[in-house]
Amino acid sequence: MSISVSNISKLYNDQKALNDVSFEIKQGEIVGFLGPNGAGKSTMMRILTSYLNPTKGTAKVNGFDVGSQSIDVQKSIGYLPEHNPLYLDMYVREYLRFNAQVYKIDTSRIEEVIELTGLTPEANKKINQLSKGYRQRVGLACALLHNPKVLILDEPTTGLDPNQLVEIRELIRSIGKEKTVFLSTHIMQEVEAMCDRVIIINKGEIVTDKNLDDILDETEQIIEVEFDYRIEEAFLLKLAHVSEVKNTNGFIYQITFDTKTDMRPVVFDFAHDNQLKILQLSRKNKNLESLFRELTTGQN
Numbered sequence: 359m360s361i362s363v364s365n366i367s368k369l370y371n372d373q374k375a376l377n378d379v380s381f382e383i384k385q386g387e388i389v390g391f392l393g394p395n396g397a398g399k400s401t402m403m404r405i406l407t408s409y410l411n412p413t414k415g416t417a418k419v420n421g422f423d424v425g426s427q428s429i430d431v432q433k434s435i436g437y438l439p440e441h442n443p444l445y446l447d448m449y450v451r452e453y454l455r456f457n458a459q460v461y462k463i464d465t466s467r468i469e470e471v472i473e474l475t476g477l478t479p480e481a482n483k484k485i486n487q488l489s490k491g492y493r494q495r496v497g498l499a500c501a502l503l504h505n506p507k508v509l510i511l512d513e514p515t516t517g518l519d520p521n522q523l524v525e526i527r528e529l530i531r532s533i534g535k536e537k538t539v540f541l542s543t544h545i546m547q548e549v550e551a552m553c554d555r556v557i558i559i560n561k562g563e564i565v566t567d568k569n570l571d572d573i574l575d576e577t578e579q580i581i582e583v584e585f586d587y588r589i590e591e592a593f594l595l596k597l598a599h600v601s602e603v604k605n606t607n608g609f610i611y612q613i614t615f616d617t618k619t620d621m622r623p624v625v626f627d628f629a630h631d632n633q634l635k636i637l638q639l640s641r642k643n644k645n646l647e648s649l650f651r652e653l654t655t656g657q658n
Contacts, residue, residue: 359382360383360387360507361381361382361383361418362382362383362417362418363380363381363382363402363406363415363416364380364415364416364417365380365414365415365416366378366379366380366405366412366414366416366417367412367413367414368401368405368410368412368562375562376398376401376402376405376562377561377562377563378415378563379398379402379415379559379562379564380415380564381557381567383538384538385507386534386536386537386538387539387554387555388530388531388534388538388539388541388552388553389539389540389541389555389557390541390543390548390549390552390553390555390556390557390570391403391540391541391543391557392542392543392544392549392557393542393544393559393560393654394544394654397560397561397562398559398562399542400440400512402559403437403439403510403540405417405424406424406431406435406510406540407424407431407435407510408424408428408431408432411424412425419431419434419508420434420435420507422434433461433504434507434508435506435507435508435509435510436498436502436503436506436510436537437501437509437511437512438494438497438498438501438509438510438511438512438514440512440513442493442494442496442497444485445485446484446485447484447485448484448485449482449484449485450477450482450483450485451468451482453485453500454468454471454472454496457503458503461503461504463503463504467503467505468503471499471503472499474502474533475502476495476525476529477492477495477496477499489522490517490518490519490522491518491521491525491526494514494515494518494522494526495526495529498511498514498530498533502533507537508538509533509537509538509540509541510540510541511530511540511542512542514530514541515527515543515545515548527548527552530552531552534552539552541553546645546646546650549570549646550574550645550646553570554570556569556570556573556646558650558653560653560654565654566649566653570646573646574645574646578601578614578615578616579614579615579617579618579620579642580613580614580615580641580642581612581613581615581621581622581639581640581642582606582612582613582639582640582641582642583611583625583629583640584608584609584610584611584637584638584639585609585629585637586609586634586635586636586637587609587634588608588609591603591604591611593628593632594611594613594628597613597624598624599615599617599619600614601614601615602614609637610638613625620641621641622639622641625639626639
């Protein structure tokens, strides 16, 4: 197991940032760690990188305990923090050479990571001359220098423009073919584009842990319909495959069906049979964004 977290809690004075968090990540997975601001994402990342000690519980990375074997943990991971710490006055190769010496690895690895991260066109520039996207590439190159088995990336796409997003997304996806990647973000589209699995945290607790395919392939669908006058919800609950009915505003209803079959014709027939007029009718498949909102705000 690349990452194993068991009953981790973290308190800052009386404030609980993490509450009894447990999960495991297998070798070769790309896992997205989602949550609203302040949910505990960065705290969990810092514990896994041995920068923070948990108040309670245990965590292992590549078989090393984050508390008692912190040096071994840090040698075996590549870490890109949210605020990428770079020496802006250094040239790209100079900066990577400096870090190679810190890791005590052969400097021949520098050219390998430059090519791997697509830095070749910018490798002779100072870091302060690079765009935000290329600075992120330098951070990733540094994280990959010592050829770690696990990459831990904290908000790796923050502040990038759409073109840079695509570039970094493809790079992380490529790296994930050989390594375990655990990345935190609050951008749903990035998770859907890069990850195999999603863990959502809210108020310091894990609220879901699912394979992305299972989320995107869920059979549940929501039909939103507006009639010309109000009706009793009990009538709509009698429709086939209905699991929930909500009157959201005036004559507007959200009907949740537990089936992949498009149920709009069924709602249309219901309106016709009961002499109702439909003012609007739309289908909303539950996706990652709606699941996130439901689990972190209680809203669909």
